[in-house]
Amino acid sequence: MTAFPSTSAALVTAEDAAALAAQVAGPVLLPGADGFADDVSAFNLATTHHPAVVVGATNAQDVSAAVRFAATHGLPVAVQATGHGAVAAADGAVLVSTRRMTGLTVSAATATARVEAGVLMHSLLEAAAEAGLAPVCGSSPTVGVVGMTLGGGVGPISRKYGFAADRVRGFEIVTADGAVRSVDAESEPDLFWAVRGGKGGFGIVTALELELVPVQRFYAGGIMFPGESAAALLHAYREWAPTLPEETTTSIGLLRLPPLPSIPEPLRGQFVVHLRYAHLGSEEEGAALLAPMRAVAPAVMDMVGEMPFTNVGMVHMDPTDPMPVFERSALLDELGADVVEALLAAAGPGVQTPVLLAEVRHLGGATARATGGPNAVSGRGAEFSVFAVGVLMPEIAAVVPDAVRATLEAVAPWARPDRLLNFAGGLTRDELDTVWAPADLARLRAVKAAYDPQDVFRIGHTVAPAADARLPRQAEPTP
Template identity: 50%
Template sequence: MGTPEYDAACAAFNVAAVPAPELAVAAASLADIRAAVRYAAEHGLPVSVHATGHGAARPVDGGLLINTAALDTVRIDPDRRTATVGAGARWREVIAAAAPYGLAPLNGSSSDVGVVGYCLGGGMGPMARTFGFAADHVQSLTMVDADGDLRFVDADREPDLFWAMRGGKHPLGVVTEMTVGLVPVADVYGGAIFFPGDDAPTVMHAFREWAPTLPASTTTSISLLRLPDIDPVPPPLRGRLSVHLRYVHVGDDDTGARLLAPMRAAATPIADLVCRMPYTLIDSVHQDPTDPMPAWDSGCLLSELTPDTVDAMLQIAGPGADVPLVLAEFRLLGGALGEEPSIPNAVSGRGAPFLACAIGPYPPPLRQAVDAVGGALMHSLQPWSIGAQANFPDRVVAPGDPHRIWPRDVVDRLRSIAADVDPDRRFAAAW
């Protein structure tokens, strides 16, 4: 503890949730992981797993941390349309490796995120309405269980564990390798449109009317965006409120442009960046930050998006409000996200029509203000809330309650599987 090696093993993208374990292992091989888990079992230590630290919500204290970032191999099988990735692989490596074959993965809004952690929670990315949750496309995985033994998990060999690990969010071991399906997409018609903050009411209500009319070939979301007044931010967006429309159409340009036309006409944009783009540029749609930062976030699923729902968000985070939130957003769900996969899994949120979430900067001087404003925003959306999604958890209304994410029967099944696979709660799943 306190050494450069320890600090490197614990480093997280969300620097407000940097773990502080008793021991940290920077695993360089499968053997390292097995030895670390067996050491933890012999000494009665809880185990946490860490690759990029994007999904961390709170720091992990004590126990033994296994950092898997070095296990970042990626193998593409173009005939089977699969990618087999190591525990530390990030989506950007998969995107780059798959592109020469005209294939793409179902990554998230940022390709800097780790593949394994993203898929464990479900995964709703830029093509989610067209192809569904990333977890639906996981074909198999290899993991080290709580005893340090290696397990090969798929629908035939370990159906219950395979069900739980795809969408249950909390691993019951250390996933060392995962095989995910790829889709035949080389490019998309998509990008970002930015509107002035003063037009937020008009644009947000236009989105409310337009989004539900879209076919499953199109995935979209919209956010109230407040970027800092710093040089890397383009001057028109710097230090002020803007509205960020994200749009991805898997299909031809003419259809994509026709479907997008109502939003292009809603107000005069600051910048319209939607065009035909290679999938390797997919990060330009959401333009998520690439540098580590302290962050707070919370989300909830919505039963509908009504005029009052939009007004509730605008009242707290819209024009005229001086709030410490980077974004407050609505995502259109539905399409393939509402369809059951051929092999059932524990993914939460399936069938919900919309998702809302908020993100705020979280250095110590801002934490009280962010807690207050973020909490007020999420409470204002509760009349339409129908729970939360595992990768967009509720930090406000009922934090830590698994029943906000999964139905009671799913939680009971997850707990039953955990009792069999990890009876000593070595990995301490939250459910």
């Protein structure tokens, strides 16, 4: 039984917490209680949550009770599964931790999966593989499926299969009134449109129903090239990438590897160029398409080969341990020589910068098409994304944000006004408004006004409710 420490300054008293605990199956934790730190800890250690209370939800009814409790006490509500997308501190909030909600079912007959809010992508990858299928996923298998998907979700097979949000058939969500709603394109079309790409400002999604795709193996991996070949490689990449079929998704990164024992000796402490490659086809076809880039420079390490799709994390080799990071991104309609030169001047060889990674990712293909109907995914139609990230280590933390911003400012003259939500980093609400096209932003704010007029869900990537727009409710909620 959890002890509830009491303090006169607490936003939620021990008595309040005990009353809430009587309504939920999962734990209710006040600051200082056993397990509190585990639930508030985020994968991005740059964000530290100080909520008034944590509800360790085990089902949608627990989430509903937490939301109703927050409304009664005038507190905002935040949600976290892994904290990969933690961009704002949930201070003074009711933090709903969904990591215990791990229900997962896969139907081979319908090529779909139902995932609860705490399911990690590697679990879905493994379950889908048993049916000869795969989810549209991002580059990291350790993220939560729901959070990644609601922000769009782009990864190593997106040029063939689009964004992860494009594959959502329906979802269960708890809205600001505490109601548990089953939502699809017919029942509540505006909410269905907004949540797929608009993320968590409209409620807490407790389960998703997703379409799976017929992928079992692919020809994929990464090649590490010497950093001094960066200019030749990036200029070759800008000419090569647009020639590739939709079955091939690629990215290239300027990578400054730290001198850590966990990094292989040839790469430890080095500046390298990391080419990421994923081809949905035969090894012979994949190798032929990759050959022009392999010929540009000798590889320090070539890890591309045929592999099961469950090894998709080997393509980008994203970090698996929590760390504090600062990141920003931009979108481009084309990758011209002037853009490459600007990026090299900001983060190329010989530049003294704490930016860990400056990446160019090829989009286009199916990411330009709203498979499954229109949704609020931002950046639709962009051909490339540029992403920069730095680690906020104590000795360089003060200079990392400006260095990351400077990398993006270097390509700003060619950038589109919108950007990918999952790669946007921690933005103010005014900055967040630039993520979407004006018409989509207006619709998102209208949906927000209809379902969360009091702005209960206002922490993180959430739009503000429109003051002068209301949408009709299309269906009655589940009590």
